[in-house]
Amino acid sequence: PLVTSKELFTKAYANKYAVGAFNVNNMEIIQGIVSAAKTENAPLILQVSAGARKYASPIYLRKLVEAAVEDSNLPIVLHLDHGESFDICKQCIDDGFTSVMIDASHHSFEENISITKKVVEYAHSKGVVVEAELGRLAGVEDDVQVSEKDAIYTNPEQAAEFVQKTGVDSLAIAIGTSHGAYKFKGEPNLDFERLQEIAKLLPNFPLVLHGASTVLPEFLELCNQYGGDIPGAQGVPEEMIRKATQFGVCKVNIDTDLRLAMTAAVRKELFADPKNFDPRKYLAPARTAIEEMVRHKIVNVLGSDNRI
Ligand SMILES: O=C(COP(=O)(O)O)N(O)CCCCO
Numbered sequence: 001p002l003v004t005s006k007e008l009f010t011k012a013y014a015n016k017y018a019v020g021a022f023n024v025n026n027m028e029i030i031q032g033i034v035s036a037a038k039t040e041n042a043p044l045i046l047q048v049s050a051g052a053r054k055y056a057s058p059i060y061l062r063k064l065v066e067a068a069v070e071d072s073n074l075p076i077v078l079h080l081d082h083g084e085s086f087d088i089c090k091q092c093i094d095d096g097f098t099s100v101m102i103d104a105s106h107h108s109f110e111e112n113i114s115i116t117k118k119v120v121e122y123a124h125s126k127g128v129v130v131e132a133e134l135g136r137l138a139g140v141e142d143d144v145q146v147s148e149k150d151a152i153y154t155n156p157e158q159a160a161e162f163v164q165k166t167g168v169d170s171l172a173i174a175i176g177t178s179h180g181a182y183k184f185k186g187e188p189n190l191d192f193e194r195l196q197e198i199a200k201l202l203p204n205f206p207l208v209l210h211g212a213s214t215v216l217p218e219f220l221e222l223c224n225q226y227g228g229d230i231p232g233a234q235g236v237p238e239e240m241i242r243k244a245t246q247f248g249v250c251k252v253n254i255d256t257d258l259r260l261a262m263t264a265a266v267r268k269e270l271f272a273d274p275k276n277f278d279p280r281k282y283l284a285p286a287r288t289a290i291e292e293m294v295r296h297k298i299v300n301v302l303g304s305d306n307r308i
Pocket residue numbers: 023049081082178179180181209210211212213214253254255256257
């Protein structure tokens with residue numbers, strides 16, 4: 001059934017694992033993700049970004065997710081990723097989403113509180129849960145210097161105040177991750193002391209990690225071997241994500257690793273059979289690549305297998 005993440009996070013917190021939140025844009029990606037979760041008996045968050053809504057249109061995504069719920073019988077959360085305003089959150093809530101993120105992290109602390117509070121009031125009146133963000137994801141949009149770290153990473157005391165004042169159900173925190181394939185210039189590292197501080201001030205409260213893709217070298221090499229040009233990309237080592245799930249992280253956002261796996265599969269197939277022009281011949285391996293990547297994440301990183 002379509003569920004909120006409330007119970008999923010309660011169980012994940014108690015058992016120290018995380019629920020995978022995977023971005024969806026089309027049929028094959030959804031089918032691959034759902035098939036993996038079915039095989040591994042894992043709870044699932046299918047998340048839709050503003051870009052996905054523009055690409056596929058809201059009604060196609062909603063119907064595809066409805067099909068996934070009916071076909072798989074899994075507990076599935078339909079979540080809006082990085083909602084940019086109250087209005088888009090309201091639209092999605094009215095559209096049947098069971099969870100929304102309001103990302104007001106680029107506003108002032110006070111403004112973030114007031115926007116988030118407004119979304120929480122509306123969402124809770126409809127039985128929908130809310131994720132907010134405090135602090136700035138480092139890397140791609142901000143060239144984070146060590147000194148700026150405190151200005152950008154989540155302040156533990158502010159996090160506690162933010163949750164208390166907004167009533168938000170989960171909180172995306174900034175401890176060194178960033179979106180995309182170029183997360184670190186030097187050695188990858190996350191601020192685990194900061195994470196533990198936040199978890200201590202917010203006991204039993206679900207934390208969310210964005211920018212959690214690893215950028216597995218195998219898929220990077222495959223992409224580049226078959227015509228890709230993605231030099232010097234690196235993500236968060238998987239053992240760091242596993243470690244984060246031991247300190248209150250209950251939701252882990254993964255998009256880039258799925259993109260790389262899918263792109264590598266398509267590039268390889270197009271190289272392998274230059275005479276082919278049936279899209280199914282390269283979209284089927286793409287779907288399989290998604291499925292295998294999601295199974296790997298569920299079992300080896302999240303620990304969310306056999307948790308239904
Ligand atoms: O936190 C993430 C994904 O992080 P990652 O790019 O590490 O997969 N998301 O919220 C997905 C949308 C951002 C574009 O990737």
